[in-house]
Amino acid sequence: MLPLRLAFPFSAIVGQEEMKRAILLTAVDPTIGGVLILGHRGTAKSTAVRALPALLPPMNVVRGCRYGCDPDTESRACDDCRARRAAGEKLRHDKHNVPVVDLPLGATEDRVVGALDLERALTRGEKAYEPGLLARTNRGYLYVDEINLLEDHLVDLLLDVAATGENVVEREGISVRHPARFVLVGSGNPEEGDLRPQLLDRFGLSVEVTTTNDLDARVEVIKRRDAFDRDPEGFTAKWAAADLDTRKHVERARKKIDALKVPDAVLRDAARLCAAVGTDGVRGELALLRGARALAAYDGARAVTVDHLRTIAPSALRHRLRRNVLDDVGSSVRIERAVADVLGAA
Amino acid sequence: MTLRDSASERPAAVASERPTAVATAVATLNLATRAELAAAVLALDGVALGGAVLRAPRSDIAETFVARLRALMPDGAPHRRLPFAIPDDRLLGGLDLAMTLAQGRPVADHGLLAALDGGLLVIPGAERIGASLAARLTQVLDLGHVAQRVRVADAPTHHAARVTIVAIDEAEADEDAVHGAIADRCAFHLLLDVQPLPELYSRADIKAAAALLPHVDADTASEPPAHPTASRSTDAALRTLVHTAELYGIDSLRAVRAALRVARCCAALDGRRSTNDSDVATAAALVLGPRATRLPAPPPETSAEPEPPPPPPDDAQNQDDSAERDDQDVRELEERIIEAMAAALPFGLTMDAPTRTPKARRAAGRAGSDRSGGTRGRQVGTRRGDPRGGGRLDLVETLRAAAPWQPLRRRSAGATEAGSASAKPIPAIPARPRVLVRPDDFRIRRLFEPAGTTAIFVVDASGSSAVNRMAEAKGAVELLLAESYARRDEVALIAFRGAKAEILLPPTRAIAAAKRALAALPGGGGTPLASAIDRAVELTLRARREGNDTVVVFLTDARANVARDGSGGREQAMAEALQSARVMRGLEGQVLLIDTSPRPSPQAQEVAAAMGARYVALPRTDARSIHAAVTAARA
Missing domain, CATH: 1.10.8.80 (Magnesium chelatase subunit I, C-Terminal domain)
Structure with a gap:
């Protein structure tokens, strides 16, 4: 299989502390809500999000589950997993990276929520559900670049799912619901159009990123990027310790957070x-x-x-x-x- | 070979004159030579550099560049033109419907981009690419692969899609250019003229350079601490590029990164293992030059350099030798770059006050303009059709259409299969009989998407009452913007005064951009009404092309006194205004003329009638009444 391009390491991103912090905090507590990143092109928005699978602690996923269910929280299991448990099956699990799914602008509703399974419809004339992007997003991140240009009906749909943690599909004669808990990360350039206020409010955190004007910082940005481009493996290895440190922080914080008191x-x-x-x-x-x-x-x-x-x-x-x-x-x-x-x- | 000091002397082995000529005389390079160099660099390192945005006076000239690039790329590299309305299935992969139906099992089509891995994607009419297609393309440019989109047993999860893009920008002068996300990722923004590209390089040259490229400056890039001296020199080049970008108002760090790569490509094409000043200057001119949005502040001692500008060479008290030499390097290099850049700056930058950057303009007009008629929106029914034309297949309806014919088809299919059974084995037929679907059965969703409205304000900024009128017009535009905030409406603004009308704000929903344009609105001078109407016609047509309805609002007393050519004379000016007005009428859109003269003016009524405009006399214009009039006209 084709080896995927390595992602630029999270820790090697120069500056943009507020953005990095916001993203890490949602990793500690996904219920904070989504993160909105506003800023011009080339401010490491996409880079930061795409770095997450390699950065965050891997998660346990029920083997064979199409929705990436957590074997340890039965309350949030999908219908398939419940049925398997009810049938007395012992569910095994694997370690997976936290999913980060790119939602392309103009993606069709079919692709997002899932649709009739073509294979089975065509070959057997059966109605069956083929999961969409939201199924892959469960327990991870949904990234929408240029979210301010996203079509209204998709925005509504994402808001609904993000709010309920569940994707309810009623179309083409299929009726399915499955868990879809995710952190919505939207980025955009405010000069290219504003976000609808209804959407804005649903984001937990927002950050404004700018390109730094500091010559040294700008030089450093390009130097690291260039070093990465020339030798992705070597560069990633060099930053692995820093990434690991961040990962441990996130893990510790997750364990601690429930016990934390708010005076x-x-x-x-x-x-x-x-x-x-x-x-x-x-x-x-x-x-x-x-x-x-x-x-x-x-x-x-x-x-x-x-x-x-x-x-x-x-x-x-x-x-x-x-x-x-x-x-x-x-x-x-x-x-x-x-x-x-x-x-x-x- | 790794010594930096040998960089400036070219190895004797590389005896050809062209790279040096190219590198040293970059300031005098003509467009064709620059294009040839860009083609060579793209053939060498196109995947990392994204590609090129081309502007050419004729489309056949753009094609000569494409042909040249193909001649330099590896033999047999795939090459395809992007169809304008390409469905996702074809672009990123999906189910191959014809094969799937024929074989009765899902057959994946990996899509155009995967098929183009290692090849060239040509995008004619690239300015028409909307935000959603741009988003897909940039995603693939960034990741270098497309995901497998159809669940097929044993299929890999990804397919490589490392493509080089040539985006041919066929926009007219005042139209939006290629989408910013694409333009930002393309290293080169080239302007072509009728001159043919000089064939300076051959495929063999590119191949040799490709072998060399990974080694160019390799020692300095990967492990800086190990080679302090060398790394400082690379640093110097990089710092200079970053600084140059800042001087010329280029925000994007991608451009600088691309320039650095291009410099290395130049060195590789020249047969060297390290970059020299010429490479850097050439790269700056090629990559940064066309992106400049302003000229550097004039040199007087207010220079933006981090260090105070000291008398150059002999100032060695507080810095050690090598750092000092480095400084000098940087300064020399900078001068060279500025000289090289001068020849590559965008046309017009050197003449006009650079208040509106091309980037801001480009960005502003794009929002919500992505309305590719009938492929999105709410479903209102189905019709018979071919899903490959961009329509979305409605499966349930398709199967429903196929259902009544099943027994008949199965019988006839059985007959043919039986007849040819001995000839060739039939692909595995599932246990239960499959549904036999014929192209006739395909049902396409009919989609409906309500069109947005573009309100085009044409404001008379001439004469004495201009100040008041402008203020109210600004107020009205802001009110409308506030309203369109939650909708898909756009606002545009044309101001006319002095010699001609000017589009101050192309259609936009962006409050930030609109407010900036409004703040900079000047007043006073003559009344070039004809030119104003012409601009309004232009914007109307543009908005229509993007699927929007338009409302054009004129705020004027219609006392035209400047003709199209900028000369004075009421009679000529009025005659031309009426002529333009009739063109406007021909568009049959909503037009409103708000007469701002103290008493209703016969001229304004005449122009309104000629335009087929609704005429409203509002001697005491204020933002709210304008807003009310526009809302009424739109309803």
């Missing part, structure tokens, strides 16, 4: 912060708290503190501000002001 004072601060910037609904508050908790876990802290809140606030809130077309003040600036007002200076 009442921090809860109150979070609520006051959301009120101060005027985000609608509870999504902002949830993302803020979950983000802060994941960050505390990743940092190895004993409890969530106001500093964690302060760090994560711009990512958790900036995309939820009411847009005012006639107002020029950037969202990040408004958040920073609110953070300074509510939480005091760092």
Whole structure:
């Protein structure tokens, strides 16, 4: 089989700390929601996402399961796995990399949600379900480059599935539901069109990436990329230790996070912060708290503190501000002001 | 061979004059020679460099470049033109319907890109590529493979698809260019003229260079700490390229990375194992030159260089020798590059104030423009048709159509099979009888996608009341933008004053781009109404091509006094305006003329009538009433 091109190592990405942090935090706690990455071309957006399978801890997957079910959480198992268990089968499992699925713009609904199985329809005249991209995405990442250009009906569909963790297919006479828990990572260039507000709000975190103007950093970016292009294996091996270190951090954080306490004072601060910037609904508050908790876990802290809140606030809130077309003040600036007002200076 | 110091002297073995001539005289290279060099570099390292975007005065000239590139690529490298409306099945692979039906088992077709592995994909009319096709192509360019999309036993999960792209940009001067995601990934942006490409290289040269390429600067790139001196020199080249990109307003780091590769290719083509200054200058001119969005700030002491500009050579107090020599290297190289770049800058950059970058323009017009009639949207029914034409097969309906004929077909199929049974074995027939589907049975989904609206504002920025009018027009555009935020509508803006009209904002949904354009809107001068209407006609046609409805809104008193050629004279100006107005009428779109003169002006009414426009007198224009008028016109 054709060896796939190696992915550029996550740890070798120069700068873009906020983006890397946001992505890692969703690896610690996928319930934070998706990550929206806004920025110009060539800012390592795709690179960061495509580096995840090699970076994140591999996961256990039930052997033969089309939806990548986890052998240890029966509550989230698909119907096939339930049936197999019910029939008394002992499910075996394998280690797989965390899936990262690219959703191309203009992908058909068939490809995304799955469709009638052509083979069986044509050869046996049977109705059977052929899983789509969402099935492969279960427990992983769904990456949509240029998500701001995604078609509306697909956006609606992704929102529904992301919200429920389940893909419900009712079409062409087939009726199937299967688990589809995933972290939606969308990237886009805001100059090429804005995202619909409904979609914006569903993202847990958002980051704005820019190309650095620092000459040394830019030189370093290209140097690493060039070294990687010339010798992918050698370069990857050189960064393997750094990647492994990050992976261990994620693993430790996952074990720790459930035991982490969020003090009442921090809860109150979070609520006051959301009120101060005027985000609608509870999504902002949830993302803020979950983000802060994941960050505390990743940092190895004993409890969530106001500093964690302060760090994560711009990512958790900036995309939820009411847009005012006639107002020029950037969202990040408004958040920073609110953070300074509510939480005091760092 | 690994010594950096030998870099500047070419090995005697490589005696040909062409690479040196090419490298040293890059500033004077003509378009054809640059194109030849680009073709050679692409033949050498096209997969890593993405490819080229071509602009040519005629399509046959673009073809000569393609022919040249093919002549340099390995013999037998596949080559294909991208059909404009290619379905995913054909592009990325899918089920081969004809074979599947014939054999009664799924037969995968790996698609055009997999078939082109190691070859050349030519995209004619590349400016028409929408966001979704661009996204697929860039994904394949980035990954170098396509995924197996049909579940077939024992099929590999991926197929290599390492392609080089030649995107032929046939856009007219003012239209959107090739999609930014593609253009960014193509190392070369070439302009061709009628001159034929000089045949400087042969396939054998490319082959020799290909063997050499992995070794060019290899010692310096992979393990920097081991060869400090050498690596500093590569560093110098790289730093210079990064700096040059910054000076010329090129944000994309991909371009710099490509330039570095191109420099190595130049060295390999020249038979050298390390790059020299000429290579770097040539690469900068070829890759960075056409991407420039601004000219470097004039040299006076405000230079953007990190170090203060000291008197060049003998300033050795605070730096060690090699670093100092390095600095000097960098400066010399930089001067060379700037000289080389001068010849390769995009046309127009040197003449106009560079307020609108080509990149921003290109990006802005693209949003939502991807409406390839009838292949997406909500299903409203089915019709008989061939799914290979881009339509989507409706399987259930297809099977339903095939059902009544099954007994009959099975009988006749049985008869032929029985007749030919001895001749050749029939592919394994499944245990249960399969459904016999004939092309006649295919049912295609009929899809309906509501069209968006493009509101084109044509604002009179001339004369004394311009300031007020412009402010209100801006207000109205912003209101509409806020509204279109959650919809698929676009807004465009044309301003006219002085000698001619200008498209300030191509159709866009992007608030950021729109606001920038609005902020920069000037006022005062004459009234070139004819030119304004012409521009509006242009934008209308463009929006139509992308499947949008249009509403054109003129804000003017219609006192035309500048003719198309920029000369004064009311009579001539008015006659031309009426002439253009009739063209506008011919388009039969929604047109609204808002008369902004203090009293309803007969001229404005005359122009409105000639355009078939709805006429509204709004002597005290304000953003809200304009907005209301437009909303009414659109309803």
